[in-house]
Amino acid sequence: MANWIGGDQKLPQGRLILVSYVVVLEFILLLIGFWKLQIVQSGHFADLAEKNRIRSIPIIAPRGKILDRYGRVIVDNYPSFSILLLRDDPVQIKKDLPQITSGLNVTAEDLNQQLLEARDEPKFQPIIVKPEATDADLAFVESHRADLPELELMMVQRRKYPPNDFLAHVIGYVGEVSPEQLEQSGGDRYKPGDIVGKAGLEREYNDILTGTDGMRRVIVNSIGKPVRTLDDTEPIPGKPIQLTIDADLQEVAERELAGTIGAMVAINPQNGEVLAMASRPAFDANDFSVRISRKEWTDLNDNPNKPLLNRAIQAQLAPGSVFKILESVAMLESGTPPPDFHVFCPGYGVFYGQVRHDWDPKGHGEVSLHNAIVHSCDIFFYNVGERLGIDKISYYASSLGLGARTGVDLPSEEPGLVPSQEWEERVYHHKWYPGSTISLAIGQGPIDATPIQLVRSVAGIAMGGVFYQPHLLKDFSPVKVVRFAISPGTVDQVTDGMYGVVNEGGTGVFAYDVLKQAKLQDIQFCGKTGTAQTISNKGLLRLTAAERHSFGYNTWFVGFAPRRNPEIAVAVLVQDTHLEAGGAAAPLAARFMKAYYEKKLGQPIQELQAKAAPSKAASQTQEAAAASAARDQ
Amino acid sequence: MRERERSFELDWWLLFIVMAICSVGLMEIYSATHNGPLHGMQWKQLVWIGIGFAGMLVLSRIDYGGLLDQSLLLYLLSLGALAVALVVGNKHFGARRWIAIWGFDLQVSELVKLIIIIVLARYFSELRTERLTLADLFKIGLLVGVPAGLILLQPDLGTAMVLVPVAIAGAFLAGIDWKHAVGVLALGAVVAVVGWNGHFLKPYQKQRLATFLNPENSPRGAGYQILQSEIAVGSGGFWGTGFSKGSQNQLGFVPVRYSDFILAALAEEQGFFGVLITLLLYLALLLRLVDNAQKAKDRAGMFLVMGVAAIFAFQVLVNAGMVIGYMPVTGIPLPFMSYGGSSTIFGFLALGLVMNVRTKRFVN
Numbered sequence: 002m003a004n005w006i007g008g009d010q011k012l013p014q015g016r017l018i019l020v021s022y023v024v025v026l027e028f029i030l031l032l033i034g035f036w037k038l039q040i041v042q043s044g045h046f047a048d049l050a051e052k053n054r055i056r057s058i059p060i061i062a063p064r065g066k067i068l069d070r071y072g073r074v075i076v077d078n079y080p081s082f083s084i085l086l087l088r089d090d091p092v093q094i095k096k097d098l099p100q101i102t103s104g105l106n107v108t109a110e111d112l113n114q115q116l117l118e119a120r121d122e123p124k125f126q127p128i129i130v131k132p133e134a135t136d137a138d139l140a141f142v143e144s145h146r147a148d149l150p151e152l153e154l155m156m157v158q159r160r161k162y163p164p165n166d167f168l169a170h171v172i173g174y175v176g177e178v179s180p181e182q183l184e185q186s187g188g189d190r191y192k193p194g195d196i197v198g199k200a201g202l203e204r205e206y207n208d209i210l211t212g213t214d215g216m217r218r219v220i221v222n223s224i225g226k227p228v229r230t231l232d233d234t235e236p237i238p239g240k241p242i243q244l245t246i247d248a249d250l251q252e253v254a255e256r257e258l259a260g261t262i263g264a265m266v267a268i269n270p271q272n273g274e275v276l277a278m279a280s281r282p283a284f285d286a287n288d289f290s291v292r293i294s295r296k297e298w299t300d301l302n303d304n305p306n307k308p309l310l311n312r313a314i315q316a317q318l319a320p321g322s323v324f325k326i327l328e329s330v331a332m333l334e335s336g337t338p339p340p341d342f343h344v345f346c347p348g349y350g351v352f353y354g355q356v357r358h359d360w361d362p363k364g365h366g367e368v369s370l371h372n373a374i375v376h377s378c379d380i381f382f383y384n385v386g387e388r389l390g391i392d393k394i395s396y397y398a399s400s401l402g403l404g405a406r407t408g409v410d411l412p413s414e415e416p417g418l419v420p421s422q423e424w425e426e427r428v429y430h431h432k433w434y435p436g437s438t439i440s441l442a443i444g445q446g447p448i449d450a451t452p453i454q455l456v457r458s459v460a461g462i463a464m465g466g467v468f469y470q471p472h473l474l475k476d477f478s479p480v481k482v483v484r485f486a487i488s489p490g491t492v493d494q495v496t497d498g499m500y501g502v503v504n505e506g507g508t509g510v511f512a513y514d515v516l517k518q519a520k521l522q523d524i525q526f527c528g529k530t531g532t533a534q535t536i537s538n539k540g541l542l543r544l545t546a547a548e549r550h551s552f553g554y555n556t557w558f559v560g561f562a563p564r565r566n567p568e569i570a571v572a573v574l575v576q577d578t579h580l581e582a583g584g585a586a587a588p589l590a591a592r593f594m595k596a597y598y599e600k601k602l603g604q605p606i607q608e609l610q611a612k613a614a615p616s617k618a619a620s621q622t623q624e625a626a627a628a629s630a631a632r633d634q
Numbered sequence: 635m636r637e638r639e640r641s642f643e644l645d646w647w648l649l650f651i652v653m654a655i656c657s658v659g660l661m662e663i664y665s666a667t668h669n670g671p672l673h674g675m676q677w678k679q680l681v682w683i684g685i686g687f688a689g690m691l692v693l694s695r696i697d698y699g700g701l702l703d704q705s706l707l708l709y710l711l712s713l714g715a716l717a718v719a720l721v722v723g724n725k726h727f728g729a730r731r732w733i734a735i736w737g738f739d740l741q742v743s744e745l746v747k748l749i750i751i752i753v754l755a756r757y758f759s760e761l762r763t764e765r766l767t768l769a770d771l772f773k774i775g776l777l778v779g780v781p782a783g784l785i786l787l788q789p790d791l792g793t794a795m796v797l798v799p800v801a802i803a804g805a806f807l808a809g810i811d812w813k814h815a816v817g818v819l820a821l822g823a824v825v826a827v828v829g830w831n832g833h834f835l836k837p838y839q840k841q842r843l844a845t846f847l848n849p850e851n852s853p854r855g856a857g858y859q860i861l862q863s864e865i866a867v868g869s870g871g872f873w874g875t876g877f878s879k880g881s882q883n884q885l886g887f888v889p890v891r892y893s894d895f896i897l898a899a900l901a902e903e904q905g906f907f908g909v910l911i912t913l914l915l916y917l918a919l920l921l922r923l924v925d926n927a928q929k930a931k932d933r934a935g936m937f938l939v940m941g942v943a944a945i946f947a948f949q950v951l952v953n954a955g956m957v958i959g960y961m962p963v964t965g966i967p968l969p970f971m972s973y974g975g976s977s978t979i980f981g982f983l984a985l986g987l988v989m990n991v992r993t994k995r996f997v998n
Binding site: 012013014016017020021024025027028031032034035036037038039040042043045046047049050053054220221222228 | 803806807808809862864865866867868869870871872881882885886887901905906909910913914916917920921924927928930933936940943947950951954955958959960
């Protein structure tokens with residue numbers, strides 16, 4: 002046996018004991034380590050463990066439906082899936098990007114752009130790769146659960162808007178909550194990616210329409226596959242809203258406006274309910290309900306015809322001769338000039354040293370207030386305006402509802418403008434030119450009104466000075482009522498004049514023709530035309546004839562029926578037309594009235610029956626009006 | 635006759651402790667795998683334990699003097715085997731560590747650990763001086779360095795490192811000048827720095843070390859494993875979530891929870907209490923080994939036992955430390971608990987060496 006085996010060797014017992022101390026120390030250190038994790042930081046790690054295994058998937062609450070006045074569904078929802086990309090592992094995403102883009106049929110540029118935009122948001126906030134997944138997309142995500150755990154599905158309820166841009170401006174649209182809204186809400190109400198109303202009623206009544214999202218908590222394994230559901234918090238659906246809109250009349254209004262740039266609003270003068278509100282051109286809200294592409298959005302915004310503009314409440318234009326109604330009230334109520342005021346109209350007049358022409362160069366001869374309204378005599382109202390002066394005109398225009406928002410329950414209503422001496426000095430820093438009063442007298446110059454203001458104003462005058470707040474929600478409450486006492490005699494004189502416009506061969510004679518054809522000439526449709534130049538007379542004179550032609554008129558017709566105690570009032574605006582109001586706007590208003598009464602009398606509405614060729618019908622309207630075009634004002 | 639009777643005597647306490655550890659391991663392997671595609675793994679592990687146990691009985695019968703006699707041959711054989719593994723070995727998880735023997739893929743480096751214990755025991759026991767000379771240290775460094783280098787090439791940083799404590803423990807027990815000790819430590823530091831900055835470490839090894847230092851940096855990257863392990867351990871609390879009820883374990887968040895991270899799975903399900911019991915079992919195992927070393931009949935026997943103890947102590951330290959984020963992820967298994975044929979068999983063969991020394995303790 003070799004020399005290294007032998008009992009003579011002493012063992013280093015002291016060092017062995019030292020080694021055992023080192024071993025004990027090792028275990029003490031390890032136990033301290035475990036103690037720190039399992040006892041001291043146990044709660045923290047228990048939280049992390051829960052986060053690991055529990056994934057909360059929101060169950061989106063469907064938005065409330067939007068119904069018309071008879072409970073017919075206008076806006077509904079449909080279920081759809083969104084594909085989410087969880088962003089907590091950028092390296093993994095970068096690696097999987099080609100597979101994701103080819104599998105979901107999205108471009109790498111778009112996805113990279115989205116990732117770039119989302120880089121400042123918290124990591125746990127997923128991005129929506131595909132807002133609306135196809136069956137193939139769903140199959141792709143399901144079959145790649147294991148190797149693409151960053152993809153996740155979310156069921157959403159999407160808005161289904163009616164076709165043909167129906168009621169588009171009134172309904173508005175929804176979209177993902179903006180960063181500004183998020184900030185304003187302080188993070189409590191909204192979370193990124195939430196769908197909120199962005200425009201129209203969707204925005205106005207967002208709180209009613211929005212439900213409370215539910216939450217499904219599922220246990221997932223380490224590759225993100227749900228193993229079982231822990232619990233569900235059921236979503237609370239949003240409440241439906243019922244509108245004052247009559248879908249049939251709305252359809253007629255939109256059909257009438259087809260192909261034009263314009264708007265139509267119809268209200269019930271007795272309570273302010275809006276029966277129809279249309280604006281053209283319009284947009285398809287369904288484009289917004291998924292995700293509007295950058296191009297579609299810029300196209301809509303850059304379109305010179307401004308399809309996103311709700312002209313019924315946002316077009317602020319000179320009211321033209323419609324303003325003569327308000328001026329008539331001012332004249333009769335203030336007694337300046339007296340009610341029996343007469344002028345001789347030779348077709349022109351001189352005011353403050355300036356020659357002013359009537360729209361009809363032949364003149365109207367001897368005119369009283371009644372004839373002046375019926376034939377829209379400019380010279381008569383120049384004289385009235387001269388006598389009233391800016392202060393009285395301004396006072397009555399404001400009192401009768403111009404220059405202030407009507408308070409209709411829609412966002413972004415415009416206030417319009419009523420000038421005054423004070424306004425002139427504030428804005429232009431000079432005194433009001435008395436000459437401007439003359440333009441103002443026929444609704445030109447620095448005066449702007451929206452269609453809804455004009456219909457509320459005229460309806461309120463016909464109601465004897467009771468102006469209801471126009472509203473779209475059926476149980477809108479409280480409806481604000483403005484009362485401005487107008488004597489019954491004034492109301493009768495003015496409405497009689499407006500009756501004459503349609504029924505006594507006035508500027509609204511084409512409206513009468515329409516009603517007569519429908520044997521509805523007895524409904525006592527009263528109204529007033531208005532044609533406003535889109536540039537000033539001086540500007541017009543500087544243009545050649547061809548150039549002049551390219552500037553159309555903004556034409557109005559504001560009417561109601563019947564003559565006393567009206568039940569329906571309508572304002573029609575047709576912009577940039579080469580017809581004047583009697584040809585362009587009056588027949589539209591009349592056909593709307595026809596549909597209203599046909600429906601009321603239980604007859605089938607003819608306009609709706611002729612659905613087959615709406616655009617043709619619209620163009621025929623134009624042609625017919627053009628053929629018999631006579632200067633109407 | 636008297637000697638023959640003695641030779642049947644095993645260290646029953648040691649055996650009891652090891653069997654207790656194996657049982658905990660089997661239980662946790664079952665818990666970690668029973669509801670997945672790897673179910674039934676505990677039976678495989680039981681087979682490894684059986685094979686290891688048989689190997690232990692055989693090795694405890696072979697006179698360790700004879701083994702020490704053959705240490706040069708064993709050493710050369712192990713270097714050869716490592717070279718063969720590098721060239722023709724089977725690749726698992728990107729490293730050439732396995733060669734097929736009797737249909738099993740054997741991890742050669744586990745066998746090398748055993749041989750290094752024997753070779754160093756012989757070297758240390760032949761020393762006649764009270765203090766190691768510089769030449770001794772150099773030779774020891776060479777003896778450990780060559781196989782460690784070959785293992786590093788596989789690449790397997792963990793197992794290569796496991797060889798080092800055998801030398802350190804041996805050198806300490808054989809007597810080392812404290813100046814030399816400081817010098818060796820300094821040299822080790824230099825090697826570590828050069829190794830890090832040079833191209834000796836594979837990128838994944840560097841990443842593992844880097845994320846060990848800063849695990850929260852990349853939750854889904856390499857630090858993910860450490861973080862998930864810490865979450866499992868931490869969420870266990872004092873009493874644990876209960877047997878096979880640990881969510882992190884059962885849902886697969888704990889990485890290789892039946893093997894390298896088995897202690898994390900146990901910590902989640904059995905809590906600090908379970909960890910305490912388990913670590914006390916390991917402490918008892920190590921103290922029992924030291925006790926055996928103290929009672930060895932010669933220095934060679936003591937060095938053998940302490941070599942085994944050094945490896946076990948180091949593996950427990952590194953593995954348990956890794957599970958709680960104090961050590962990098964190196965793939966060092968927990969002896970007798972982690973699933974794995976080679977490491978289990980090594981563990982029992984090492985015990986065989988210890989039993990061998992023990993049975994000879996009264997022999998003169």
